[in-house]
Amino acid sequence: MSDHDTTEEFLNNLPELEHGKSFGFACHPGVRCFNACCGDLNLMLTPYDVLRLRKGLGHDSKKFIHNHVNISRTPGIGFPMTQLRMLDNSKRSCPFVRDEGCSIYENRPGACRTYPLGRASRMGDDGELIEQFFIVQEPHCRGFEEDKEWTSNEWLKDQGLEAYNEVNDRYMRIMTRARQAGVVLDDKKLNMVFLALYQVDNFVNFVKDMKVFDRLDVSDERQAAILSDEEACLDFALDWVELIVLGSSENLQPRK
16 A cells, blocks of 8 residues: 555545534644644655755755655655654654744644644546545644634635645646556656755756756746746746656647
8 A cells, every 4th residue: 555545544534624614723832732743753745845944944955855854755656755854762753843842833844734634635537636624633632622713724824835735736646647657767767856856956957057948948037937946946847747757748848
């Protein structure tokens, strides 16, 4: 069973939060369990998580990955996956948690922002995105005793999840299409995908050194944004990965 299947099975065993329905929750230092959820985690990091975390820390991708990341491959199709490395102590603590709370709160990963919801997204038969939300109510959590009420949309907006989910859903679509097409990444393509999505600072240099824009139909305006802004470069990187892995991309065409 793949990690994706395991996650989906886990979520399907939780109570679903129906569209428009609300849940009560708040997390702050006054809650008795504050920081209790920040350890003993298998916290997967998306490409956007890695970009935000390392930029917030002022690290280049090589330093961040070496210090904080475990790398694996998705079963079957061989895409790269990254996981935050917990501290080697009895609590398997997050390396960024402090007594006063999260030290990288502004750039915390999407999974931390989504909690206490679980979010499952998948492609429907018509290619449209289907998303479901589930309540992750762990025994230790006292946040559910707070009075603040949220719908899923209100929670996602409050936690600043739009950019996180957009990038994650695009990567999910690429992997889903690859799985449907029977694609398995060889080591060369694995390394290219990892460079493009998880080492955006180095991918910018690759784009310049290999004169990538000479072979692709990319407007001058977009080229300038890609070379000057890492979030714009990650957006391009997803198109690039789609093109080299699947042979075509809606947003990126070879130059004629």
